[in-house]
Amino acid sequence: MAEAKWYVVHTYSGYENKVKANIEKTIxxxxxxxEQILExxxxxxxxxxxxxxxxxxxxxxxxPGYVLLNMEMNDDTWYVVRNTRGVTGFVGPGxxxxxxxxxxxxxxxxxxxxxxxxxxxxxxxxxxxxxxKDTVGIVHKLDYNKQTATINVELxxxxxxxxxxxxxxxxx
Numbered sequence: 257m258a259e260a261k262w263y264v265v266h267t268y269s270g271y272e273n274k275v276k277a278n279i280e281k282t283i284x285x286x287x288x289x290x291e292q293i294l295e296x297x298x299x300x301x302x303x304x305x306x307x308x309x310x311x312x313x314x315x316x317x318x319x320p321g322y323v324l325l326n327m328e329m330n331d332d333t334w335y336v337v338r339n340t341r342g343v344t345g346f347v348g349p350g351x352x353x354x355x356x357x358x359x360x361x362x363x364x365x366x367x368x369x370x371x372x373x374x375x376x377x378x379x380x381x382x383x384x385x386x387x388x389k390d391t392v393g394i395v396h397k398l399d400y401n402k403q404t405a406t407i408n409v410e411l412x413x414x415x416x417x418x419x420x421x422x423x424x425x426x427x428x
Contacts (some may be wrong), residue, residue, distance in 0.1 A: 260292075261326070261327070261355035262355060263327060263346060263347070263355055263356070264323070264324055264325075264346070264347040264348060264356065265323045265343050265345070265346055266321060266343070266344045267323055267343055268321070268342050269321045271342035272322070272323050273298055274295045274341075274342050275340055275341075275342040275343055276297075278340050278341055278342065279293065279323075279336075279337060281428055282336055283296075283339065285340055289332070289336060293325060293327040293328075293336075294327060295326040296325055297325055298324075299364050300317060301315070301318050302314070302316075303315075303316045308341065308411060322330060322347070323343075324356075324364070329350070373396060373405075373422050374427050375405075376395070377396065377397065379394070379395050379427065380392060380393070380395075380427075381407065381427055382425065383420055384425060384426050386420065389424075390418060391418075392428065393407030393409055393418070395407055403419055403423075404420060404422065406420075407420060408417055
């Protein structure tokens with residue numbers, strides 16, 4: 257079996273979620289594909305909008321017109337994805353898809369190397385690197401996909417949740 261890598265697919269603008277749903281439905285109907293196409297993502301970011309003097313947090317697509325796929329590239333998977341309604345093609349020269357590099361995936365919150373951790377939610381941890389170095393906090397949430405821990409720190413006299421990379425913390 258080939259190694260699964262992240263690829264980018266270009267879609268019609270506004271069709272990102274439809275393409276994601278169509279690919280996931282195809283995977284659901286063909287169990288053989290489930291082992292080859294591992295994940296389909298439409299990268300979103302949270303943005304604060306100011307409308308009529310009211311701040312509102314909304315999710316916005318990071319890359320309109322693009323969908324990310326974690327898959328093994330072979331003739332079958334290429335054909336299925338390429339012929340999905342709404343897909344215009346893979347990103348890469350000609351018809352040859354190019355996988356994303358580690359550096360390109362990092363800002364998207366996608367990491368391939370896994371850091372093992374020895375703490376769980378509710379444990380006290382110390383931050384050993386980064387902006388919050390020498391801060392101590394209790395783990396409230398763990399995100400294994402992004403490999404981050406959310407802890408509360410005191411900022412201006414208030415408890416504020418902060419997301420910190422697994423690599424920057426150690427258990428107390």
